[in-house]
Amino acid sequence: MGLALDEARRALEHGDVPVGAVALVAGEVIAADHNRREELGDPTAHAELLVLRAAAAVVGGWRLGDVTLVVTLEPCPMCAGALVASRLGRLVFGAADPRAGACGSLYNLCSDPRLNHDVGVTHGVRAAESTELLAQFFAGRRAAR
Amino acid sequence: MGLALDEARRALEHGDVPVGAVALVAGEVIAADHNRREELGDPTAHAELLVLRAAAAVVGGWRLGDVTLVVTLEPCPMCAGALVASRLGRLVFGAADPRAGACGSLYNLCSDPRLNHDVGVTHGVRAAESTELLAQFFAGRRAAR
Numbered sequence: 001m002g003l004a005l006d007e008a009r010r011a012l013e014h015g016d017v018p019v020g021a022v023a024l025v026a027g028e029v030i031a032a033d034h035n036r037r038e039e040l041g042d043p044t045a046h047a048e049l050l051v052l053r054a055a056a057a058v059v060g061g062w063r064l065g066d067v068t069l070v071v072t073l074e075p076c077p078m079c080a081g082a083l084v085a086s087r088l089g090r091l092v093f094g095a096a097d098p099r100a101g102a103c104g105s106l107y108n109l110c111s112d113p114r115l116n117h118d119v120g121v122t123h124g125v126r127a128a129e130s131t132e133l134l135a136q137f138f139a140g141r142r143a144a145r
Numbered sequence: 146m147g148l149a150l151d152e153a154r155r156a157l158e159h160g161d162v163p164v165g166a167v168a169l170v171a172g173e174v175i176a177a178d179h180n181r182r183e184e185l186g187d188p189t190a191h192a193e194l195l196v197l198r199a200a201a202a203v204v205g206g207w208r209l210g211d212v213t214l215v216v217t218l219e220p221c222p223m224c225a226g227a228l229v230a231s232r233l234g235r236l237v238f239g240a241a242d243p244r245a246g247a248c249g250s251l252y253n254l255c256s257d258p259r260l261n262h263d264v265g266v267t268h269g270v271r272a273a274e275s276t277e278l279l280a281q282f283f284a285g286r287r288a289a290r
Contacts, residue, residue, distance in 0.1 A: 043207035043231030044194055053189055062188035077254050078230050081223030081247070086188030099261075102226070106259055107252070109222050114251055116244075 001126045007034040014039040018133045021047035021071040023055035031055040048079035072130040074101035080109040092122045094130035146271045152179040159184040163278045166192035166216040168200035176200040193224035217275040219246035225254040237267045239275035
């Protein structure tokens with residue numbers, strides 16, 4: 001999660017909401033990135049999607065059953081759906097997102113018996129640091145208006 | 146929808162589930178693609194995500210409020226979440242997907258007052274042709290086993 005928080009801070013360099021993610025296989029980091037929506041002008045360039053794509057390139061296929069994704073914020077519906085679509089092995093996230101979280105807050109896409117895959121989830125890891133980063137970012141944006 | 150169905154057929158050339166999508170602005174096609182998950186080994190390479198990314202590149206930003214996405218099958222949670230994340234103007238889809246559809250079947254991410262955007266949806270357009278393409282594909286795959 002330390003590496004994911006470092007990634008989140010990098011998003012600030014280009015004015016993106018600070019969310020970072022890291023993918024691991026057997027404890028080894030195989031991909032890391034952060035939210036680049038504003039930088040790339042790409043609505044799908046959330047940290048999680050970028051890291052899932054990079055991880056798939058490393059693994060050599062779209063099934064990521066051996067991969068653990070560590071992300072600073074609870075994934076949104078798009079990203080949570082991508083975890084299911086990639087048959088992800090495990091998700092670890094920091095802060096819950098009561099506004100758009102889809103891994104326990106608004107939805108729980110990671111554990112829906114109607115879908116074809118369950119993702120094991122660990123949450124609340126270094127959540128205070130993630131929340132603080134986000135709070136500072138949004139306070140700064142409000143002040144700049 | 147004719148163009149989206151043509152795209153869906155192209156997915157068959159590389160063994161991908163036949164789903165196609167087209168993005169339009171003011172009636173003009175600005176992007177078209179099909180499911181390339183197997184071809185690219187990318188869990189996020191569904192037709193919708195590829196077209197949203199291409200459309201954002203054409204529009205020059207991640208907000209796609211002027212864009213209509215036409216897709217042959219009801220979007221999954223990942224793709225439906227991406228429609229919300231891109232503030233899409235309108236969605237037109239063909240066949241409903243009772244197994245994974247997230248625009249009315251299992252979920253309705255396009256119309257959830259808790260999320261920050263509503264996507265107007267038209268559905269059932271040339272649904273029989275889309276269903277037939279998918280049925281042929283899955284029948285062929287079963288026969289090959």
